[in-house]
Amino acid sequence: MMPAAHGFSAADWQYLTGSLQLVDAARLDRPTLSVADFTDAARCRQLLDQLGPVIGAPSRRVTASLLSKRLAFLITGASFYALSACDRSLDISADNCRIDASHDGTRWTSCLPLHRLDAQALPSNQRDRARSVLVGQVFAGLIAPLWAVLHQVSGVPMRMLWENTAVRVYSLYERRMVDFTEPAAIARRDADWRFLIDAPPALFGGSVNPLARFLYAPTHRADGETVRFRRTCCLYFKATQPPVYCRTCPLLTVAEKKGPERITAKQR
Incomplete structure (x- = not known):
């Protein structure tokens, strides 16, 4: 059995590093990009042009959309599973993240490399504030700049990129975290879900909350x-x-x- 690590239980750490592909950046044996490199238009354009033929995408626009789906899964999956399932906050700042776009020609093999994996426990009297900080870090601080450069270099609509993001969050809360049995975990999950849907647009780096915008019946x-x-x-x-x-x-x-x-x- 995998031992507990970085403040997580053994089971949670196994899920984070298995299904949700969280990894120690120092142990990754393939090239990745810093967020600063990715958000450089020339570097991003080069990445899309290299990745497109590998995934069978006929244009930068298609490549950018499909890459955004993968990145949204990696970034939101690890960060919000840690928050709701484990009551811990990972450091998802741009300085702590690497961007991995690995694909073997058949499927995505990319992961979420973080330089620092230790997660902070969230005392109940500080949890609401810490959650707001995390949501702003994930969306306004990390995802919004990534999507801005993808839009700039490929012409992919921002609306498409943000719906790609929203559906990943919906899937996490409505499919991956539906089997909780512990009352405290159920309460956290439900409270975090409501917060995400009602969160102010500023936490997403724009004028609307995309998680609320795309939550159709x-x-x-x-x-x-x-x-x-x-x-x-x-x-x-x-x-x-x-x-x-x-x-x-x-x-x-x-x-x-x-x-x-x-x-x-x-x-x-």
Whole structure:
């Protein structure tokens, strides 16, 4: 069994470093970029041009959207799982993070490298303030600058980038953290979810809260599945042959009209 580490229980540390791909930056044996390097337009453009052929993306715009989905999963997954499941705050500052865009030609192999992995416990009388600081650090301090440069160099719409982010947070709270049984963890998760949806736009570095903006009512489908369809397409289908659509893609109804052979729903 993996030992406890950096203030986390053994089980939580295993989940963070396994499913959520948190790693010690010093132990990573492949090149990564600092946030400053990534947000340099020339370096970012070069990264997208190198990554595009690897993931099968036909344009910088598609590459930028798909990369943003992966980065959003890595950044929000580790930070908010630590917050809600473990009652701890990781350092997700731009200075502490590295950007990993590794892909083996079939799937993402990238992770979230942090220089400092120790997480601060959150005393109950300081938790609300610490949570606000973390949310601002994650979104306004880290993600917003990353998305700004992706938009600048590729033309990918900011709305698409932020919906890519929002759906990752929804999945974390509505799918990955639904099986909590400890009352304290359930209460933390629910309180953190409400805070994220109601958080002031300034914590996201803009004029709107994207987590509230894209929280559309779910659709109850004839097959019994409940799906919250997106309003923007992440362009995943453009990097697959034949086209594969995410299960929440707004283009699924369009694809259905073109015949069953064109309809393949990506399950995750």
